[in-house]
Amino acid sequence: MTSKYEFKKIFESIFKEYLILGAIAVLVLVTSVVQPAFLSVGNLSNVIRQFGPLIMVALGMTFVIIGGFIDLSVAGIISLVAVVTVHFIDIAGQGPALLIGLGIGLACGILNSALLLTSGALTQAEALFITYGMSLVYGALALIISGGSTKHIFWSENNTNLFEIIGSGSVGFFSTSFLIFLICLMVLYLLQNYTYAGRVMRLTGGNKTAAELCGININRSIIFIYAISGLMSAIGSIVLISRVTTASPVIGTGYETNAILAVVVGGTTLSGGKGSVMRTVLGTMLVILLSNCMNLLGVSVYLQYVLKGAILVIAIWMDNRKQS
Amino acid sequence: MKAKKIRFLSVIMIIFMIGVLSGCSKATDGTATKGNDSTSTNGTTDAPVKVAFIAQNMATEAMAFAAKEFEKYGADYGFEVIILDAKGDAQINVQAVDNAVAQGVKAIFVTPNDINAIIPSLQSAKEAGVIVGMFSSDLPEGNHDARDFFVGVNDNQAGEAAAQAFINHFPDGANIVEIGGQAGHDAQNKRHDGFNNKLEGTNIKVIDYKATQQWATDQAMAIAEDMITKYGSEIDGIFCHWDNGGTGVIQALKAAKMDNVYLVAVDGCRAGFEQVKSGEQSVTIMQNFSNMTKKSLELAKDKLDGKEVESVNFIPLDIVDLDNIDTFTAPEW
Numbered sequence: 059m060t061s062k063y064e065f066k067k068i069f070e071s072i073f074k075e076y077l078i079l080g081a082i083a084v085l086v087l088v089t090s091v092v093q094p095a096f097l098s099v100g101n102l103s104n105v106i107r108q109f110g111p112l113i114m115v116a117l118g119m120t121f122v123i124i125g126g127f128i129d130l131s132v133a134g135i136i137s138l139v140a141v142v143t144v145h146f147i148d149i150a151g152q153g154p155a156l157l158i159g160l161g162i163g164l165a166c167g168i169l170n171s172a173l174l175l176t177s178g179a180l181t182q183a184e185a186l187f188i189t190y191g192m193s194l195v196y197g198a199l200a201l202i203i204s205g206g207s208t209k210h211i212f213w214s215e216n217n218t219n220l221f222e223i224i225g226s227g228s229v230g231f232f233s234t235s236f237l238i239f240l241i242c243l244m245v246l247y248l249l250q251n252y253t254y255a256g257r258v259m260r261l262t263g264g265n266k267t268a269a270e271l272c273g274i275n276i277n278r279s280i281i282f283i284y285a286i287s288g289l290m291s292a293i294g295s296i297v298l299i300s301r302v303t304t305a306s307p308v309i310g311t312g313y314e315t316n317a318i319l320a321v322v323v324g325g326t327t328l329s330g331g332k333g334s335v336m337r338t339v340l341g342t343m344l345v346i347l348l349s350n351c352m353n354l355l356g357v358s359v360y361l362q363y364v365l366k367g368a369i370l371v372i373a374i375w376m377d378n379r380k381q382s
Numbered sequence: 383m384k385a386k387k388i389r390f391l392s393v394i395m396i397i398f399m400i401g402v403l404s405g406c407s408k409a410t411d412g413t414a415t416k417g418n419d420s421t422s423t424n425g426t427t428d429a430p431v432k433v434a435f436i437a438q439n440m441a442t443e444a445m446a447f448a449a450k451e452f453e454k455y456g457a458d459y460g461f462e463v464i465i466l467d468a469k470g471d472a473q474i475n476v477q478a479v480d481n482a483v484a485q486g487v488k489a490i491f492v493t494p495n496d497i498n499a500i501i502p503s504l505q506s507a508k509e510a511g512v513i514v515g516m517f518s519s520d521l522p523e524g525n526h527d528a529r530d531f532f533v534g535v536n537d538n539q540a541g542e543a544a545a546q547a548f549i550n551h552f553p554d555g556a557n558i559v560e561i562g563g564q565a566g567h568d569a570q571n572k573r574h575d576g577f578n579n580k581l582e583g584t585n586i587k588v589i590d591y592k593a594t595q596q597w598a599t600d601q602a603m604a605i606a607e608d609m610i611t612k613y614g615s616e617i618d619g620i621f622c623h624w625d626n627g628g629t630g631v632i633q634a635l636k637a638a639k640m641d642n643v644y645l646v647a648v649d650g651c652r653a654g655f656e657q658v659k660s661g662e663q664s665v666t667i668m669q670n671f672s673n674m675t676k677k678s679l680e681l682a683k684d685k686l687d688g689k690e691v692e693s694v695n696f697i698p699l700d701i702v703d704l705d706n707i708d709t710f711t712a713p714e715w
Contacts, residue, residue, distance in 0.1 A: 093612065095611050095612055095614070096611070098611060100610070100611055100638065101608075101611040104604075104607040104608070104610075104611060104637075107607075107637075108604050108607070111600070161398070165395045165398045168391060168395045169392060169395040169396065172389075172391050172392035172395065173392070176389060176392065197441070201440065201441060201446070205446065205450075206440060206441070206442075206443050206445070206446020206447065206449075206450075206715075207443045207446065207447065207652075207714075207715050208443055208599075208626050208651075208653060210629065210653055210656070212656075213656070225633075226633070226636070226637060281391070298600060301600065301603070301633070302599040302600045302603055302629065302630050302633060303629060303633060304599050304626060304629050304630075304653070306443070306598075306599065306626065307441065307443075308441045308442070308596075308598075309598070309599070309600070311596055311598065312595065312596060312598070349604065349608075350604075350608055353592055353604075353605060353608035353609070353612075354608055354611065354612050356590065358592075358593075359565040359592060359593045359594070359595060360565060360566075362595075363595070
């Protein structure tokens with residue numbers, strides 16, 4: 059009896075832990091049978107390039123969610139960084155413009171955390187509203203700076219080859235944006251698993267009161283996770299504008315929900331404390347592959363909305379079941 | 383002590399952002415409200431008549447540009463133009479109409495988010511004596527009495543013009559991929575219908591159609607990449623519903639080293655012009671927002687002067703290609 063119960067438990071655990079891998083495998087199998095071009099080098103290269111902007115934002119969002127918070131401001135940060143970076147190419151040159159963009163992202167993230175801390179907003183719901191408000195502010199700044207219009211990188215009088223390298227360059231089979239992703243992933247993985255800051259982040263997300271009672275400075279942890287989120291959003295924004303060669307003041311729209319979708323579907327617990335950047339990679343892969351496969355299979359955009367929503371609901375439902 | 387540190391940190395971040403953003407201040411020059419110049423074209427110095435432009439969403443560059451044009455040309459017709467933003471929300475659209483009426487404007491130019499939901503508020507505005515002009519999108523058939531006039535382009539015609547460009551370029555037939563704008567958007571639906579209706583019975587075949595979730599360049603690019611994977615060299619041409627989406631399509635074609643694909647897009651914005659000039663885009667179907675704005679202001683003035691005006695006023699679309707591009711003024715937006 060006991061062994062049967064244990065077997066069931068182990069099966070359930072494997073099913074829950076690796077469901078996403080199963081979902082990816084089914085998606086890949088079905089699409090490659092119906093549409094053999096799916097497995098072509100060209101398509102795999104496309105998928106890797108499409109992966110670029112979202113994965114950066116999602117990796118940052120993973121830290122925020124593990125820390126027990128949420129960050130809706132990433133959409134506004136992406137738009138603001140895009141507009142400011144392209145604006146500064148002509149004024150300061152491409153290198154400094156890129157650094158200014160990264161600086162803006164970092165500053166927005168730190169500002170978000172400072173607002174949360176000074177207002178005493180330490181719950182996920184409060185963070186949701188404050189970061190949503192800040193997203194509107196950053197988005198409005200992007201509109202003001204750009205005058206509402208899209209600017210193309212190629213309109214710049216200065217050299218823009220750095221953006222061309224990021225957007226369409228490659229080293230062997232791998233695109234530059236994929237290599238940037240690998241570097242970011244490695245750094246964030248080490249930060250999460252092998253540093254004091256990473257451990258504190260998990261403790262903060264798990265139970266803030268307990269963490270404080272243990273003498274942990276959770277304020278520093280909150281600043282850390284939002285700074286990472288802001289910086290990763292800025293990197294995502296730069297990869298995005300390099301890819302599409304344009305900076306629209308609304309370019310970040312939708313990235314906040316897709317990033318949360320990727321993180322949660324990957325298996326990071328929405329209530330905080332548990333999760334991993336590696337899981338987010340799988341979650342993002344599923345989100346990107348879903349669009350790619352649906353397009354190749356000829357599924358309409360409306361049905362794609364339905365599928366994305368259903369996957370998010372199922373992921374949260376399963377996460378709650380796991381918690382209970 | 384901790385609170386002091388956080389406050390200090392906040393101040394430093396705000397100063398940093400203000401410092402950087404002030405470097406961008408040049409871009410905002412010229413966006414201040416004009417139109418409050420009290421001298422009209424007639425040389426009179428009467429107080430300007432207050433009118434309102436209610437944009438469906440100022441976050442879209444077409445609306446931001448249209449708002450600029452209303453501010454720019456308002457004074458020429460003796461108007462002071464106030465701009466209200468409906469933020470892409472049908473409910474805010476209704477509130478904006480009510481607010482404009484409450485502010486005592488004499489005319490409103492409305493771009494609706496929902497052509498049905500806006501009707502009751504427009505009827506109330508008309509009953510209050512306000513002249514109601516629809517801008518860019520008209521009300522549904524049977525509800526035209528809720529407005530005085532409509533000025534805009536015919537998005538069906540935009541789709542038809544794009545189809546005609548393909549028919550002219552490929553007399554022996556071709557395989558076309560269509561990449562739509564925001565799914566469910568009025569302009570997207572009409573451009574799609576116009577395009578496909580015009581192609582019916584011709585030897586031009588639309589082999590696939592996908593709409594985007596938003597009017598986002600990266601989404602158009604991703605769809606183009608997927609379509610290139612699916613059909614490869616079978617694709618002779620691509621119709622993208624908007625020029626900035628066309629930019630993404632161009633990047634996808636470049637990455638796939640497909641330089642003979644005939645690309646047609648709609649808008650006639652600066653990006654479209656530059657892409658046609660560089661040869662990366664074959665045709666842009668141009669909607670002239672400056673002319674639409676001037677026509678709207680002119681009709682409102684005529685109505686205020688008691689003149690009869692046309693109910694439906696389509697501003698002709700221009701088909702811009704490499705051969706005739708120099709005959710058009712390059713757009714600002």
